[in-house]
Amino acid sequence: MNTNSNVYTVIYTAVIVVIVAALLAFVSSKLGPAQDANAKAETLRQMMAAARVKPTEDLYAAKNAEVLQLYADNIQEAYTIGLDGQKNGELSVSKDKIDLVSKLKPQHKAILAEGEVTLPVYVFKGNISVIPIYGAGLWGPVWGYIAIQPDCHTIAGAFFDHESETPGLGAKIKDEPWFREKFIGKTVEWGDTPAFRLEKNAEAGGATNAVDAITGATMTSKGLNEALNVWFKAYEKHFGTGALLHMLEEHAVETTPNAEEE
């Protein structure tokens, strides 16, 4: 057979492309759910690590299904807010259909442009609210989750992740537990500029809203500092001016109608 004729070439190419596309589509549809589950479980692990539902190592050792169960057991409610601090959407928290705002980059852009946003707030048991942060590190994006105590002021825990920071330097934000543990008990001064400081020698001044930057990872720390402040600013109206406190009180009234204060 003449393998160099035009007709043969065209048919051959078409057949190869169809076979390959069909095979890939099949594999992708088979593996897709598992991939999505991995991605979702990863986000949940990071949020729960920030809320200190369980120690981080335990969360990472847990299987996806256990992570989902743990989330469903510990979450109270999840909703989204706008830049005005008011609720503008609900996120489902039932175990079979967990809703997350997982794409943070578009939100980040919208915050900077002061446009329409749907910023997620995940309220865990004990009224601990977990919020995401996102920004640019040295090589790629850095992001994280900050858990805030019911007083809307004290940080209950934090977790940071990154896409491609230098291992051993910038990657310490994720790899070194002492770094995220430093955030516990610190405060966010809503309304101040900056609301939080992650800088060299920041702790020396004795301020409660400051953590020392990582030595040798100046650019990553700088990026993370900016990420924290941009996102804290966006959540300011929600936490700072009492919108949330008010909501929590209402919530308390709804769930405990016989509360004595009433």
Added chain:
Amino acid sequence: MAQNLKETILNPILKGNPITVLVLGICSALAVTVQLKGALVMALSVIVVTGVSSLICSLLRNTIPNRVRIIVQLVVVAMMVILVDQILKAGEGTYAIDKQLSVYIGLIITNCIVMGRIEAFALGNKPIPSLLDGLANGVGYGLILVIVAFFRELLGSGTLFGLQVLPSGYIPNNLVILPPFALILLGCIIWVHRAIDKDLQEN
């Protein structure tokens, strides 16, 4: 025949090592050598991709029209890479590693070793030797990757596979984990290799 097969397998690992001798496929590799675990997964992925793509192309070798040869090869290689990537993403244990390797898994497509072995070997040989040739080249490549990663993780973080190996008094050398050091280390590996095997020296 047995002699030939042995040659097919051993040559790419030592005398014809794709990285240190042929200087192919450095593109996607060095960036993943900061930690042994990533390097190992990358090495295994490349071994699978070179081996299976060589096998497929060798099976197709008499049917491929000459004019679209390169495209057909690219499609086969890309398909293999996508499969590897999808499987890594779907496994619960490998998901984190796939994220760490980020774009470099995709870049196996343009890894010159894969295409190079298909062009130079698989299109002119029977399937079984082609498979072995592909696998052996992948191993030769992976070997260098693992050596580089061993030194970078040991000196750069004081760990191996994430476990502390050097005494805690050791201060990790930050230069070692930065990209330029991978190149210098590779230069040194080539130096050692060529000092031992004088036939490989250039004039």
Added chain:
Amino acid sequence: MEYISLFVKSIFVDNMIFAYFLGMCSYLAVSKNVKTANGLGLAVIFVLLCTLPINWVLNTFVLQPGALKWLGPQFAEVDLSFLSFIVFIAVIAAFVQLVEMIVEKFLPSLYSSLGIYLPLIAVNCAILGGSLFMQQRDFTGIGEPLVYALGSGIGWYLAIVALAAIREKLGYSNVPKPLKGIGITFITVGLMGMAFMTFMGIQL
């Protein structure tokens, strides 16, 4: 301002060669003298500048999850991102082939100086890498991928011309025998990479 920052960053900080080792094969093979390095470098800039926006359009309107929404609401759930590697490489290969044919036919003088490098470029990781980074960083708007393509192309060009100049001079130096040729080249690239690391502190 964001564009300038992206531009400078992609030339110096995110340099394709020194930070990501992309396009190493042809970088080492074609950097023996400045003239050929110049030709390949320009070809890389050109191909990056053309394929990256094409791939961005494909990624945004066809491949990424929900990208097919413009076809109708029933397509909103379609996720073709598993095809992205194959589509990107096909676009690059087809584009390179096309350019080669056009240049050969209409600009024979350009073809004789640049044409021989074009086939090399189809399998240059810097080109595919550019597209993959574009996808990973989800650029918004056509401007960002364009600026990124130009910046990283120029970064690659700078790197190869600089190395070629050094290698021309290396010919006259007394290098230990086993290190001659490719060995010393690797170490040179490593040292150049260290120099480029100093740009990391730049922030615009």
